[in-house]
């Protein structure tokens with residue numbers, strides 16, 4: 127699986143539609159301070175499901191929409207599409223190329239798409255779960271995060287290791303099964319009570 131391209135439009139400083147193609151090898155993005163390098167990385171995290179406006183350096187989510195400049199009106203919509211080559215089916219889907227799109231409108235409405243088909247945020251989170259690519263993954267490390275990981279509590283560091291090891295989805299399945307079991311036990315208690323009352 128390989129990152130192929132990123133298309134950004136109306137996201138932070140990227141008012142115009144901008145496409146970045148990632149060729150083989152290492153890609154470096156260089157530019158003067160404030161030119162939007164970090165915004166590109168934030169676009170990657172956002173399209174993969176980031177839900178915290180704060181971690182995208184905003185107060186609320188619509189702050190990520192282009193807010194206007196001296197000679198340009200603000201925009202009403204941000205859209206980011208990330209495309210992966212999935213020939214090796216590293217992402218658990220039949221598609222050999224996977225594109226994920228996220229859109230946000232100034233009225234707060236959101237839209238999520240996988241290969242142009244509308245989907246839920248959960249579908250995107252599930253797609254990246256345990257791949258090491260998700261919104262909280264270690265594969266995107268923003269400024270200051272390395273230090274934060276070193277200084278984090280052992281329990282928080284454990285979550286990172288569990289994501290790397292790919293056990294997070296099993297843990298979630300286990301939690302779901304446990305809560306269903308508890309619910310079923312509750313029903314059984316209720317049935318026992320009813321039987322006792324009827325006898």
Ligand code: ATP
Pocket residue numbers: 137138139140157158159160161162163164165166189190191192193194
């Ligand atoms: P540095 O090298 O200093 O870390 P950088 O190249 O990473 O800088 P960014 O932090 O990505 O730069 O970009 C900051 C720029 O993005 C600022 O000029 C800021 O005004 C602009 N910006 C952020 N949010 C928006 C927005 N919603 N609309 C328009 N511009 C925005």
